[in-house]
Amino acid sequence: MAETKNAAKSITIEDMAVFCKKKGFVYQSGEIYGGLSGFFDYGHLGSELKNNIKSEWWKFHVQQRDDIAGIDGSIITHPKVWVASGHVGCFEDILVECSKCKTRYRADHLIEDALKIAADGLKKEDINKLIKENSIRCPKCKGEISEANQFNLMFDTNVGPIRSETSKAYLRPETAQLMFTNFRLVQENARLKLPFGIAQIGKAFRNEISPRDFLFRCREFEQMEIEYFVHPDKANDCPLIKEVLTHRLNIYSAEMQQKKQPHKEMSIKEVLDKKIIKTQWHAYWLATEHKWFISLGADADKFRIRQHLPDEKSHYAADTWDLEYAFPFGWKELQGMANRADFDLKQHILHSKKDLSLFDEETKAKVIPHVIAEPSQGVDRAFLVFMFNSYNDDKERGNIVLKLHPKLAPVKAGVFPLLSNKEELVDLAESIYLDLRKEFPVEFDTSGTVGRRYARADESGIPFCITVDFDSLKDKAVTIRNRDDMKQKRVKISELKELLIKLIRGDISFEKVK
Ligand code: ATP
Numbered sequence: 001m002a003e004t005k006n007a008a009k010s011i012t013i014e015d016m017a018v019f020c021k022k023k024g025f026v027y028q029s030g031e032i033y034g035g036l037s038g039f040f041d042y043g044h045l046g047s048e049l050k051n052n053i054k055s056e057w058w059k060f061h062v063q064q065r066d067d068i069a070g071i072d073g074s075i076i077t078h079p080k081v082w083v084a085s086g087h088v089g090c091f092e093d094i095l096v097e098c099s100k101c102k103t104r105y106r107a108d109h110l111i112e113d114a115l116k117i118a119a120d121g122l123k124k125e126d127i128n129k130l131i132k133e134n135s136i137r138c139p140k141c142k143g144e145i146s147e148a149n150q151f152n153l154m155f156d157t158n159v160g161p162i163r164s165e166t167s168k169a170y171l172r173p174e175t176a177q178l179m180f181t182n183f184r185l186v187q188e189n190a191r192l193k194l195p196f197g198i199a200q201i202g203k204a205f206r207n208e209i210s211p212r213d214f215l216f217r218c219r220e221f222e223q224m225e226i227e228y229f230v231h232p233d234k235a236n237d238c239p240l241i242k243e244v245l246t247h248r249l250n251i252y253s254a255e256m257q258q259k260k261q262p263h264k265e266m267s268i269k270e271v272l273d274k275k276i277i278k279t280q281w282h283a284y285w286l287a288t289e290h291k292w293f294i295s296l297g298a299d300a301d302k303f304r305i306r307q308h309l310p311d312e313k314s315h316y317a318a319d320t321w322d323l324e325y326a327f328p329f330g331w332k333e334l335q336g337m338a339n340r341a342d343f344d345l346k347q348h349i350l351h352s353k354k355d356l357s358l359f360d361e362e363t364k365a366k367v368i369p370h371v372i373a374e375p376s377q378g379v380d381r382a383f384l385v386f387m388f389n390s391y392n393d394d395k396e397r398g399n400i401v402l403k404l405h406p407k408l409a410p411v412k413a414g415v416f417p418l419l420s421n422k423e424e425l426v427d428l429a430e431s432i433y434l435d436l437r438k439e440f441p442v443e444f445d446t447s448g449t450v451g452r453r454y455a456r457a458d459e460s461g462i463p464f465c466i467t468v469d470f471d472s473l474k475d476k477a478v479t480i481r482n483r484d485d486m487k488q489k490r491v492k493i494s495e496l497k498e499l500l501i502k503l504i505r506g507d508i509s510f511e512k513v514k
Pocket of ligand 1: 333378381
């Protein structure tokens with residue numbers, strides 16, 4: 001069984017939730033009525049950060065590539081989609097109940113917490129056995145735990161004015177299926193040739209038995225997903241593999257887990273040569289997803305890829321690897337990447353009776369493409385990664401510094417007049433602020449000392465602060481302070497906007513500013 005410990009220590013998930021609320025990143029949804037478990041609202045800073053994560057993902061995966069096209073599918077779709085995908089029949093977790101206080105638990109989580117082992121994918125019989133053999137009791141009241149039962153995670157609703165079995169529909173539990181049902185239309189209209197991908201960002205809903213760990217497991221969340229289609233005979237023929245062969249990442253294969261070995265850092269070349277990952281496309285996408293996080297400032301060594309154990313894999317998957325992150329509450333899945341082969345397209349061909357195959361010019365035959373990798377990740381989990389990764393309790397400064405990558409930072413610059421009671425300074429600072437905010441989000445702060453304003457900006461993750469002082473009135477220049485090392489440079493007001501755009505994009509480092 002996979003280890004669940006060994007994660008880097010930082011602030012706890014509970015402290016992160018408190019910080020997010022205090023600074024306006026995330027609130028419990030419906031808090032004034034006591035909150036609704038598993039639902040969250042993003043605040044003024046959180047909504048900006050979340051939008052930035054999604055837009056960086058979209059740029060990197062869709063706009064800057066010519067082999068991937070995007071869609072934006074509906075949340076409620078034809079119910080038969082979910083019958084064909086298998087969700088209506090078997091999108092289930094195993095539930096147990098305390099016979100005394102009636103609290104319901106997701107059985108694998110109860111076991112993981114009690115025995116410190118990974119229990120994802122265990123069957124009902126194994127769960128009952130483990131609970132009995134280890135005398136696992138209700139964590140709240142020590143009551144006895146019931147026999148395990150299946151529980152379907154789909155949220156259902158009714159479409160139209162009459163509620164009946166035929167009006168029943170579902171809120172989508174994943175974004176993936178819309179990419180399969182629109183497969184032919186997108187391929188034809190975007191004139192895509194194999195290999196190609198379809199991408200989507202959007203909401204997904206799962207009636208999780210026990211939402212927990214703040215944003216990590218919610219009932220309403222967002223996904224950023226790609227279904228990448230390849231010719232069935234070309235799973236191991238990835239023309240892009242050269243881009244990632246020297247890329248290194250922590251590997252945790254099923255064999256390493258079974259032999260109780262720790263994960264090991266390896267290059268993609270080594271992993272493919274040793275056949276640890278069997279297909280080039282799977283390796284390419286795992287490395288590419290790791291690279292995306294690193295490109296936005298995340299620490300490379302806090303990630304690993306973990307292969308699913310044979311009894312953990314979904315029914316449709318030939319091989320599955322998860323990209324995991326060392327959260328303070330353990331190594332956890334950020335992104336699942338299953339080799340789904342032709343399972344989904346075949347299911348939709350069977351249920352819709354429509355032809356979803358493509359004509360292969362080379363062999364002059366029809367083929368049903370395979371999905372060797374479907375990079376599928378939660379926006380809310382990525383949000384947590386970037387928050388944990390950037391959170392620094394700076395004892396010298398005496399405040400938190402949120403070292404978010406400038407591309408992700410909710411507010412890019414703060415503009416301060418040195419003294420807020422000097423009209424000339426306030427007027428000049430305000431005119432700079434009004435000009436900058438045409439390009440990106442800027443904060444104008446006149447309250448308290450400049451030191452206090454820097455501290456507030458640090459805690460909101462603002463990468464650059466601009467101070468207008470008495471010299472500015474004469475030399476038409478301002479001081480820019482860099483959040484991460486507090487270094488300051490003097491810059492002409494006429495060059496400020498262009499410079500900030502370059503700094504945010506990462507075209508120039510602060511060190512290089514003259
Ligand atoms: P888990 O094992 O953690 O329940 P999963 O394997 O069921 O996740 P997938 O169906 O592979 O998840 O979904 C793809 C991604 O969507 C996950 O890697 C995760 O980032 C995100 N995700 C899934 N369920 C949730 C949830 N309840 N809350 C937040 N994000 C989620």
